[in-house]
Amino acid sequence: MEKQIKIREIEMDILNVLRSGVEITLDIAVQLDRTYSAVHSVLNRMVMYDIAQRKGNGIYSPVNGNFVVASDVEVVAYRRKRQDRLSSKASSDVLNIDPEIVDFVRKQYCNNVDRSVIQSRLKDNGVHINKYMVNQIIYTYGMDQELSKQNREKITSDVVEYVRLQYFSNVEGSLIQNRLKEKGVELSKFNLNQIIHA
Numbered sequence: 001m002e003k004q005i006k007i008r009e010i011e012m013d014i015l016n017v018l019r020s021g022v023e024i025t026l027d028i029a030v031q032l033d034r035t036y037s038a039v040h041s042v043l044n045r046m047v048m049y050d051i052a053q054r055k056g057n058g059i060y061s062p063v064n065g066n067f068v069v070a071s072d073v074e075v076v077a078y079r080r081k082r083q084d085r086l087s088s089k090a091s092s093d094v095l096n097i098d099p100e101i102v103d104f105v106r107k108q109y110c111n112n113v114d115r116s117v118i119q120s121r122l123k124d125n126g127v128h129i130n131k132y133m134v135n136q137i138i139y140t141y142g143m144d145q146e147l148s149k150q151n152r153e154k155i156t157s158d159v160v161e162y163v164r165l166q167y168f169s170n171v172e173g174s175l176i177q178n179r180l181k182e183k184g185v186e187l188s189k190f191n192l193n194q195i196i197h198a
Helices: 010-018 025-032 036-048 071-087 088-095 099-109 114-126 129-142 144-156 157-168 171-183 189-196
Strands: 004-007 050-054 057-060 064-071
Touching: 004 010, 010 025, 010 036, 010 050, 010 057, 010 064, 010 157, 025 036, 025 057, 025 144, 025 189, 036 129, 036 189, 050 114, 050 144, 057 189, 064 157, 071 114, 088 114, 099 114, 099 144, 114 129, 171 189
Parallel strands: 004 064
Antiparallel strands: 050 057
């Protein structure tokens, strides 16, 4: 029998929505009547714990597993125990990893390359590390915060004003992105949604 994996109730709610075929963060938030940022935050945690998989910017899919809802205390205890089993060696390995690999992951991640793609590119270059390790490198070396800061800095008040004007004129999101691209501004779907729903 497949081992039970303990997760929080909100994670199970999101997992069930993903299983129903809804993959976009904003749509998940609407369906669960939650804020975009709350759902986004939980999805990031779900990716880290291998409950969901990131398919692209703001798009996710469910991971198969025998997931059961447990209390926060039980989930935290389960994850700590699991992390210990993944060994304390793994966390020290992250700090002892070749700086060249860390730089490679940083360049890829800060260019919005999906983690599974980073993992397969590392594999193509003879570096075999699992998704958990890629996530550990990203979080241990603060790359997630770098990317978030980098994305915020790119968004000028002119871009925000332009997006809102287009959105309130009922222009579709992908069309707004294309129009910005023509003006030399690359804006991810995630950042577009953040501007619209801020």
